[in-house]
Structures are given as structure tokens and as C-alpha cells.
Amino acid sequence: MLDQTIPAPSVAPGQADHPLEFIFHPRAIAIVGASSNPDGQGNGFVMGPKEHGFAGPIYPINPKAKEIAGLSAYPSVLAVPGPLDYVISSIPAAGVPELLRQCGKKGVRFVHLFTAGFRETGDRTRTALEQHILHVARQEGIRLLGPNCMGVYYPEGHLTFQPDFPREPGNIGMISQSGTNASETVSFGGARGLRFSKVFSYGNALDLNESDLVEYLATDPNTHYIGAYIEGLSEGRRFFQVLREAARRKPVVILKGGRTQAGTRAISSHTGSLAGADVVWDTACRQAGAIRVFGVEELVDILMTLASGVRPTGRRVAILGGGGGASVLAADDCNALGLEVPAFSAAVQEQLRPLVHEAGTSVRNPVDAGTLLRNEDIQKAVQIIGGSGEVDAFFVHVSSAFTVHGVGRGKTAEDAARPLKAAARLGGKPFFVVLRNEGRLQGNPENLQKLVQGCVQAGLPVFPSMSRAGNALAKVLQHATRDWEPE
Amino acid sequence: MLDQTIPAPSVAPGQADHPLEFIFHPRAIAIVGASSNPDGQGNGFVMGPKEHGFAGPIYPINPKAKEIAGLSAYPSVLAVPGPLDYVISSIPAAGVPELLRQCGKKGVRFVHLFTAGFRETGDRTRTALEQHILHVARQEGIRLLGPNCMGVYYPEGHLTFQPDFPREPGNIGMISQSGTNASETVSFGGARGLRFSKVFSYGNALDLNESDLVEYLATDPNTHYIGAYIEGLSEGRRFFQVLREAARRKPVVILKGGRTQAGTRAISSHTGSLAGADVVWDTACRQAGAIRVFGVEELVDILMTLASGVRPTGRRVAILGGGGGASVLAADDCNALGLEVPAFSAAVQEQLRPLVHEAGTSVRNPVDAGTLLRNEDIQKAVQIIGGSGEVDAFFVHVSSAFTVHGVGRGKTAEDAARPLKAAARLGGKPFFVVLRNEGRLQGNPENLQKLVQGCVQAGLPVFPSMSRAGNALAKVLQHATRDWEPE
Numbered sequence: 001m002l003d004q005t006i007p008a009p010s011v012a013p014g015q016a017d018h019p020l021e022f023i024f025h026p027r028a029i030a031i032v033g034a035s036s037n038p039d040g041q042g043n044g045f046v047m048g049p050k051e052h053g054f055a056g057p058i059y060p061i062n063p064k065a066k067e068i069a070g071l072s073a074y075p076s077v078l079a080v081p082g083p084l085d086y087v088i089s090s091i092p093a094a095g096v097p098e099l100l101r102q103c104g105k106k107g108v109r110f111v112h113l114f115t116a117g118f119r120e121t122g123d124r125t126r127t128a129l130e131q132h133i134l135h136v137a138r139q140e141g142i143r144l145l146g147p148n149c150m151g152v153y154y155p156e157g158h159l160t161f162q163p164d165f166p167r168e169p170g171n172i173g174m175i176s177q178s179g180t181n182a183s184e185t186v187s188f189g190g191a192r193g194l195r196f197s198k199v200f201s202y203g204n205a206l207d208l209n210e211s212d213l214v215e216y217l218a219t220d221p222n223t224h225y226i227g228a229y230i231e232g233l234s235e236g237r238r239f240f241q242v243l244r245e246a247a248r249r250k251p252v253v254i255l256k257g258g259r260t261q262a263g264t265r266a267i268s269s270h271t272g273s274l275a276g277a278d279v280v281w282d283t284a285c286r287q288a289g290a291i292r293v294f295g296v297e298e299l300v301d302i303l304m305t306l307a308s309g310v311r312p313t314g315r316r317v318a319i320l321g322g323g324g325g326a327s328v329l330a331a332d333d334c335n336a337l338g339l340e341v342p343a344f345s346a347a348v349q350e351q352l353r354p355l356v357h358e359a360g361t362s363v364r365n366p367v368d369a370g371t372l373l374r375n376e377d378i379q380k381a382v383q384i385i386g387g388s389g390e391v392d393a394f395f396v397h398v399s400s401a402f403t404v405h406g407v408g409r410g411k412t413a414e415d416a417a418r419p420l421k422a423a424a425r426l427g428g429k430p431f432f433v434v435l436r437n438e439g440r441l442q443g444n445p446e447n448l449q450k451l452v453q454g455c456v457q458a459g460l461p462v463f464p465s466m467s468r469a470g471n472a473l474a475k476v477l478q479h480a481t482r483d484w485e486p487e
Numbered sequence: 488m489l490d491q492t493i494p495a496p497s498v499a500p501g502q503a504d505h506p507l508e509f510i511f512h513p514r515a516i517a518i519v520g521a522s523s524n525p526d527g528q529g530n531g532f533v534m535g536p537k538e539h540g541f542a543g544p545i546y547p548i549n550p551k552a553k554e555i556a557g558l559s560a561y562p563s564v565l566a567v568p569g570p571l572d573y574v575i576s577s578i579p580a581a582g583v584p585e586l587l588r589q590c591g592k593k594g595v596r597f598v599h600l601f602t603a604g605f606r607e608t609g610d611r612t613r614t615a616l617e618q619h620i621l622h623v624a625r626q627e628g629i630r631l632l633g634p635n636c637m638g639v640y641y642p643e644g645h646l647t648f649q650p651d652f653p654r655e656p657g658n659i660g661m662i663s664q665s666g667t668n669a670s671e672t673v674s675f676g677g678a679r680g681l682r683f684s685k686v687f688s689y690g691n692a693l694d695l696n697e698s699d700l701v702e703y704l705a706t707d708p709n710t711h712y713i714g715a716y717i718e719g720l721s722e723g724r725r726f727f728q729v730l731r732e733a734a735r736r737k738p739v740v741i742l743k744g745g746r747t748q749a750g751t752r753a754i755s756s757h758t759g760s761l762a763g764a765d766v767v768w769d770t771a772c773r774q775a776g777a778i779r780v781f782g783v784e785e786l787v788d789i790l791m792t793l794a795s796g797v798r799p800t801g802r803r804v805a806i807l808g809g810g811g812g813a814s815v816l817a818a819d820d821c822n823a824l825g826l827e828v829p830a831f832s833a834a835v836q837e838q839l840r841p842l843v844h845e846a847g848t849s850v851r852n853p854v855d856a857g858t859l860l861r862n863e864d865i866q867k868a869v870q871i872i873g874g875s876g877e878v879d880a881f882f883v884h885v886s887s888a889f890t891v892h893g894v895g896r897g898k899t900a901e902d903a904a905r906p907l908k909a910a911a912r913l914g915g916k917p918f919f920v921v922l923r924n925e926g927r928l929q930g931n932p933e934n935l936q937k938l939v940q941g942c943v944q945a946g947l948p949v950f951p952s953m954s955r956a957g958n959a960l961a962k963v964l965q966h967a968t969r970d971w972e973p974e
Contacts, residue, residue, distance in 0.1 A: 120849075176812065177812065178810065178811055178812020178813070178815070179810060179811075179812070180809065180810035180811065180812045180813045180886045181812035181813065181816070182812075183886075184813070184886060184923070184925075187925075188923075188925040191925060192925075229812060231812075231815060255816075257812060257815040257816055257819065258815060258819065259819050259823065260818065260819045260822030260823055261822060262818035262819065262821060262822035262827070262828035263815050263816070263818040263819035263822060265818070265828075265830060265851070266811075266814050266815040266817075266818040266819075266828075266849070266851075266853050266855070267815050269811075269849030269851050269855070270811035270812065270814065270815055270849065270855065271811070294819075294823075295816060295820070295952070295954065296813075296816070297923075297925060297952065300925070322667065323665065323666060323667035324607075324665055324666075324667065324753075324756075324757035324758070325663065325664065325665020325666070325667045325668035325669075325716060325718075325744060325757065326665070326667045326668065326671070326783075327753050327757065328665070328718060328744040328745060328750050328753040328754050328757055329668070329742075329744055329750070329782060329783065330753075331747065331749035331750040331752070331753040332744065332745065332746050332747045332749065332750035332753075332781075333782070334749060335747030335748060335749035335750060336746065336747055336781075340749070341749035341752075341753075343752060362607075362753070362756030362757065364752070364753075364756050366753050368753070368756070368757065399667045399670075399671060436671070436675075438671075438674075438675040438678060438679075438784060438787070438951070464925070465782070465784065467782065
């Protein structure tokens with residue numbers, strides 16, 4: 001929470017206009033409490049920027065070590081030879097005020113407090129310590145992220161709190177009051193092709209809070225879509241204004257923790273936030289034009305759908321794939337979500353019939369022809385249906401049984417997905433791929449995995465179930481009347 | 488649909504009492520329309536029993552081939568040298584009447600018609616051909632499975648329609664009007680430890696229908712749990728009686744295709760069945776005490792929960808794992824499903840506190856301590872909570888972030904799951920493991936996969952999300968007041 005009576009640090013010369021932009025251009029970074037134990041985050045904070053190729057010096061700070069991860073260690077931030085802008089604190093809570101004093105002396109302007117054990121404990125002394133830390137930071141002109149958080153993932157600048165995050169930058173911005181949820185969004189989304197501009201795990205939001213961060217992402221030209229995991233608000237009224245303004249500029253997807261009593265109690269032990277009434281969030285999201293989701297997987301589903309360029313214009317869907325029973329359940333899933341699965345006209349069915357070679361298959365919609373996927377007939381089918389104007393979107397689902405029987409066999413990922421990629425282009429409508437993968441200990445998991453990777457590389461939105469794909473279309477459609485393009 | 492005026496074939500000497508038991512003890516099998524093309528099912532029907540080690544002769548029937556898959560091919564079933572009990576038809580529909588005549592001459596008593604292209608086409612001539620086939624079969628004293636289906640998977644007898652199905656038998660019986668849904672249930676379930684007694688894909692249900700098959704599984708001593716995917720009923724009144732009787736003996740889980748208008752239309756093109764009003768199914772399942780599910784994944788979730796021996800006695804759950812944000816969402820998921828996540832008593836919290844080493848973690852419930860899972864403290868924690876009597880079930884969830892940081896590292900699958908297996912025993916309550924695996928292209932997929940496999944081998948129910956685990960507990964709990972034990 002920023003107290004406006006204390007001036008925020010000025011922007012570094014030559015950097016962009018936003019007052020928080022300086023955070024992303026440190027000349028050097030230091031990890032205080034760095035360690036050699038590969039299981040500890042005190043090591044991960046060193047390995048992350050090192051492995052991602054951070055351009056400036058990385059200083060592990062640990063009075064007991066000479067070297068950590070092949071880098072010279074220093075006893076304190078004051079002992080660091082050159083300039084220092086960015087510090088990560090991985091030391092116990094009691095040491096943080098003194099650390100901030102030293103940071104102030106050193107000219108450090110941004111500190112990320114991984115350090116936990118403050119107001120989230122419910123302990124009065126620790127809550128008071130947290131407030132004291134805010135006081136010291138303001139005296140020293142330092143902006144804080146956290147405490148009790150994983151910090152910043154900014155792939156373009158080679159900053160990351162997990163070495164295994166993707167190195168390529170993208171256009172998804174994310175704020176998360178939970179480190180795990182941030183990590184899982186990047187990891188789950190990364191596997192499905194999502195790439196990120198900036199991700200903030202911001203924990204207790206002592207200084208920089210959800211409003212500051214969403215406001216920043218709303219103006220960041222590299223961020224086209226915003227995701228947020230929020231437990232409670234530091235400045236309720238301001239946030240809903242910020243949200244409305246952000247959602248006017250670009251799509252915002254909100255995952256609110258604490259929608260139930262049990263979740264609300266869990267929040268008080270996690271970040272010490274007040275969850276707020278759930279109905280307020282429903283209303284606020286709807287009024288702002290933000291999309292509300294209820295889990296990390298759904299957050300990824302929606303961000304991926306948006307980022308893949310899907311802009312649905314209606315709820316009539318074509319379902320193609322196999323086999324018959326999977327098609328029945330796919331139609332049920334779509335219809336139950338409020339999507340329509342219209343029977344194709346006689347003219348369309350007549351054109352499709354020659355493409356379906358097996359007896360016992362239907363061309364009415366769903367087209368229950370797994371064999372279509374073994375060759376390029378899927379392109380012809382999609383072109384016929386797309387040209388008819390009878391549907392607004394395509395769902396192609398591949399059953400795991402068909403990947404056993406030849407789909408994608410003996411090909412590269414790119415080859416395996418080529419017919420689907422070409423079909424998506426020919427269809428001229430939102431195109432969703434459903435590749436169910438629960439059977440990967442049986443069957444032919446390599447073929448399926450190859451298809452998933454090929455589709456991801458081709459920029460197609462890929463889902464593990466029809467109900468999740470249908471839900472993504474339905475939710476994005478609800479909001480499609482707005483102008484989603486960033487300014 | 489069995490016309491009772493034509494007597495069913497008698498039971499083979501020495502076999503069990505049920506009139507269908509003879510199907511499972513063929514001296515030899517023949518695949519008519521067998522082929523060498525590895526992508527075709529005409530090949531799969533030969534490879535399945537061959538690779539699974541079927542004890543008797545397997546005769547590929549194809550007038551144009553000398554040998555298929557290393558087995559001598561014959562021009563017709565009449566040319567087969569020895570006795571023949573079991574025939575699979577993979578030839579076009581028009582040839583089936585003559586095939587049945589030859590089968591009758593040869594003494595064949597069971598024919599599985601993979602052959603499709605009958606009433607499901609909506610064509611009058613083909614519907615009439617289907618009826619003619621039933622007439623011929625009865626004249627010849629042959630029972631039919633299908634047409635338009637994948638047939639029988641009976642691992643104990645080495646009969647299978649997919650070579651990659653598990654070879655070990657189990658206690659799940661299944662009927663499915665769809666081959667794909669049968670295949671996916673075996674494949675998805677197989678990956679999570681489910682093993683099957685007998686699985687019937689029965690398609691158009693021309694002769695043997697859903698009532699015959701569920702009635703059979705209800706009396707089969709090796710079947711302890713029954714799953715069913717049904718599109719429409721051949722004998723509505725009889726089925727609901729059979730269902731009630733079956734569910735009185737053992738748990739029955741029903742996946743009904745066609746719960747929406749779109750699904751109902753898809754069914755008419757798939758098996759030509761009449762879907763029936765959805766509300767009738769809801770009522771019938773409730774009255775019979777069967778568990779209703781809405782997708783193959785959920786069918787597997789529930790069967791696996793039952794088969795793992797989970798018999799919940801209440802809705803109070805303990806949630807253990809990490810991190811904080813994942814714990815908040817886990818509590819939300821459980822609570823939203825009607826489960827309770829009670830705060831532990833001060834006494835329990837005091838006992839748990841020394842097991843949690845990291846600052847910023849809670850022991851109130853959820854216990855948001857991923858570190859517990861890195862060592863054997865999880866056993867102590869579960870024992871403390873289980874002994875308190877304050878909960879009725881355990882959910883342990885492992886975030887993908889933690890598998891990166893050491894859970895299961897450098898160990899075998901058995902080693903990786905050992906602490907969880909021991910904990911489950913010490914807890915003395917239903918114990919669910921949630922291993923979210925969507926990030927497997929990032930992070931450490933091998934560690935996660937090892938944990939999944941280890942848990943499956945240990946007989947623990949493993950779920951890919953908290954909401955699916957919570958749903959499984961909630962659904963099984965709804966039915967837990969019944970006596971689920973088989974007779």
C-alpha cells in the first residue's frame with residue numbers, strides 16, 4: 001500500500017515513464033541469504049537470473065560463504081563492489097530492518113522480501129515488525145515487493161524466481177498474491193504455449209499492492225492480457241477503479257481466492273488479507289468487464305484462449321473428431337455450457353459425406369470421424385463447414401484411442417499438427433483442439449504428446465477436455481462484445 | 488434385445504451357471520475380415536488376443552491372405568480345422584447374414600459384430616438388414632454382441648480389442664455403448680491403477696443389451712464394481728429393475744450419454760438409440776442407489792475411489808500440502824463441493840507446529856506446508872490429525888512447484904510414494920492424493936510422474952486436481968450409507 005505523502009523513488013534516467021518502470025532495469029542484483037543448498041529458494045533466486053542470462057552482476061550475499069553457484073559471495077550489500085539497484089531478501093524477518101538501512105546506504109531502490117513470518121502469522125509483534133519495515137523502507141526511499149512472496153518473473157530482462165520458467169518473453173502480465181499460484185500459472189500455461197511479459201508474486205502487499213501492479217500492467221505496452229490471483233485488497237475502492245480502467249484497455253482475468261468460508265479462513269493464515277464478500281467480486285468483475293475464473297487451470301485456459309487470438313462471435317459450434325461415444329459426450333458438454341451444436345444443413349452434410357470413409361459415422365454435427373484426423377480431409381471438412389456460415393467456432397477432439405491407431409504416428413510435432421494448423425486457417429473461425437491425455441501410461445503417449453506440442457507450437461489453443469474447451473469459449477464469448485484490443 | 492421365445496444357447500459343460508458365461512471360455516476364436524494393415528481394427532482384433540497370450544488357436548479369416556500377424560489365415564470359418572466358439576466380424580454389413588449361416592454350421596455360439604452401418608445410419612434398408620441378422624442369429628442359436636461395437640475385454644481370459652490394455656485382471660466390470668468410451672475408461676483408468684474383470688462394448692444392442700450385461704456383471708463374482716456408459720435402453724422397465732438389483736449387490740456408476748438436446752441428436756447417429764428424458768435417469772439412479780456421473784474422467788474418478796477401498800463416513804476433510812495459495816484454492820474447492828474444512832483444535836495445532844519448519848505456513852487446516860512432503864513428517868502430521876477424530880478424510884496435494892524443489896527427487900516410484908503410503912495407513916481415514924500435472928513440459932515432470940506411479944502402485948487414489956478429488960469424495964459419500972460390499 002503506497003502512502004502518497006512519501007514520494008516514490010524517481011525513474012531511472014532513460015527508462016520508460018511509469019514510476020514503477022525502474023524496477024525492471026537493475027544494473028546489478030543481490031540475493032541476501034543466498035545459499036548453496038539446491039533444494040532451497042535461497043539458491044533458486046541465484047540460479048534463476050544466472051541461468052536465464054541476466055546481463056549485470058549477480059551478488060550472492062552470505063557472510064559464511066566465499067562462493068555460491070560459481071559466483072563470488074559477499075558478506076553484506078555494503079560490501080558489493082559496484083552499483084546495486086535490486087535486492088532479494090531471503091533472511092529471517094528480524095534482520096530485515098537492518099538490511100533495509102544498508103540498502104538505503106548502498107542506493108538500492110527496490111527490495112523483494114521473500115522473507116515471511118509477518119502479519120500472516122496472526123502474531124501482534126510480527127505484525128508490528130511488518131509495519132516497522134514499511135516505515136524504514138519509506139525513510140530509505142525503497143519500494144518493497146512482498147513480504148512473503150516469490151517476487152518478479154520478467155523474462156525479457158532475465159529475471160526469474162524459478163530457473164525452469166520459459167526464457168522467451170510473451171504478452172501475458174500476471175499478478176499473484178501466492179507464489180505457488182504464480183508458479184503454476186507460468187508452468188501450466190508455459191506447457192500450453194503461454195509466454196509472459198511480467199509476473200509479480202506480491203504476497204502481503206505491504207508496499208506495492210494489487211492496485212499498483214494492475215495499474216502498471218494496464219499501461220505496459222508489452223502486456224496485452226492480464227491475469228490476477230488475489231486474496232484480499234489493500235485499497236478496495238481504488239482497486240475496483242483500477243480494474244475498470246485496466247479492463248477497458250485489455251482483457252483482465254480474475255482468480256479470487258476465498259470464495260468460501262474455508263478459503264477465507266485459509267487466506268487469513270496465508271497473506272493475512274481480508275477476503276471480502278464473494279458477491280462483491282462477482283458484481284465488480286461483471287461491471288468492470290473482467291472475466292472471473294475459479295482455479296489456476298481455468299485461469300490458464302482463458303488466458304490461452306485470449307492469447308491465441310480467439311475472438312468468438314457466436315455460440316454455434318461444430319464438433320469434429322471421434323469416436324461416436326466421445327462425440328455424444330462432447331455435444332452434451334457443449335450444450336450444457338450454453339453452446340449450440342446445430343445440425344448441419346443437407347447441403348453441408350452432402351459435401352462432407354465423401355470425406356468420411358467408415359460405416360457408422362455421422363456428418364450431421366458432431367462429425368464423429370476420427371479417421372478425418374489421420375489425413376488432410378480434416379482441412380476439407382473444416383473449409384466446407386466454415387464456408388457454410390452455419391457455425392461460429394470449431395472444436396476438434398482427438399480421442400486417445402485414435403492416437404494409438406495412427407494419428408501423428410512417425411512424424412515430428414510440427415508434422416503431426418500440420419493438418420490441424422492448416423484446417424484452423426481454412427475454417428476462418430475460432431478453432432479449439434481437445435487432446436485428452438489421461439491415458440498416457442497406456443496407449444501411445446508419445447504420439448499424443450507430439451500432437452500437443454505441435455498444436456502449441458502452431459499457436460492453437462489446446463485443452464485436455466471438451467468441458468474445459470467449451471467453458472473457455474463460453475466465458476470469452478460472454479465478454480466478446482467489449483473491445484479487447486489493447487490501446 | 489433378447490426375444491425370450493427363442494431359447495438362449497445352453498451353458499458349456501463345466502462352466503459357471505450364468506447363461507452368458509459360455510462367452511468367456513472359447514476353445515478358439517476367429518477374426519473374419521482380419522487384415523495386415525496395422526492401422527486397422529481388423530488387425531487389432533488379431534493382435535489383441537495374440538499379444539495377451541490367448542491360450543487356444545486364433546484364426547484370421549481372409550480369403551486373400553495366407554498369413555496375418557504370423558498366424559495362418561483361412562478363407563472362411565468353415566475352413567478352420569478345429570472347433571470354433573467365438574467369432575469377431577470385421578466385414579461389411581451385407582456379408583453378415585451369410586457369415587452367421589456358416590457360423591451356425593461350424594457350431595459357433597457367439598459372434599461379436601464390429602461391423603457397422605445398420606440402424607445408426609437412419610437408413611430403412613440397413614435397419615431392416617439389422618433385424619434380418621437378429622433373425623438369422625436366433626435361427627442358428629448364436630448370441631450377438633453389437634453390431635457397431637468393439638466387443639469384449641476380458642484380461643483373465645486374454646481377450647482384448649486393444650493390445651495396449653493392461654494384461655492383469657481386476658474387479659471393475661464395465662458396459663459401454665461406445666467403443667471409444669470403453670477404451671478411454673480402460674486407458675484413463677489403467678493409468679491410475681484400475682484393473683478390469685470384463686468390459687463389454689455393445690454398440691447397437693441388437694441381441695445382448697444393457698440389461699443382459701449389467702445382470703451378468705451383477706452376478707459375476709470377480710466383478711465388485713460396475714461402470715456403465717449408456718446411450719439408450721432396449722428394455723427400459725427391465726433395465727431399471729436390473730439396475731436396482733445390481734446396485735443392491737455392488738456399487739454401480741452410470742454415465743448417461745444424451746443429457747442435452749445436442750447429445751441426444753448425436754446418439755441417434757451413433758447407435759440409433761432413443762436417449763430418453765434426462766430427468767428419468769436422475770430419478771432412476773437416485774432410487775436405485777447408483778452413482779451418476781457426466782464424463783469418462785469422472786467415471787474413472789469414482790470407480791477408482793471405490794476400488795481403492797475408500798468408504799467415507801463424513802464430510803470433514805483435512806487438507807495438507809503446499810503452498811499457501813494452492814491451499815486457499817483447495818479449501819475453496821472442497822467447501823464449494825459441500826465438504827467441510829474445520830479449523831483444527833488448539834491441541835492439534837500445537838502438536839503440528841514443530842513439524843512445520845518454514846515461516847509463513849499455517850497448521851490450522853489447510854496445513855500449507857509443502858515441505859512436509861519432502862520427508863517423513865507427513866506421517867506424523869497425518870497420525871496426529873487422524874487420532875484427533877476432528878476429520879473424516881485426508882487430501883494431500885503436491886504442487887508442481889514442489890516437485891521441482893525436491894519431492895521424489897532421485898528415488899524410485901516406490902520410494903517417492905513411500906511416505907504418502909505410510910501416512911495413508913497411519914491416518915486411518917480415506918486418503919486422497921492430488922498431483923496436478925499440467926505443467927509437465929516445464930519443471931520436473933519425471934519427479935511428478937514417479938510420484939503418480941508410486942501412489943498408483945501403492946493403491947492410493949490419485950487425482951489431477953483438488954476439485955476432482957473433492958467431487959469423488961462428495962459423490963461416494965452421498966451413497967456411503969448403502970451397503971456397498973459385494974455379496
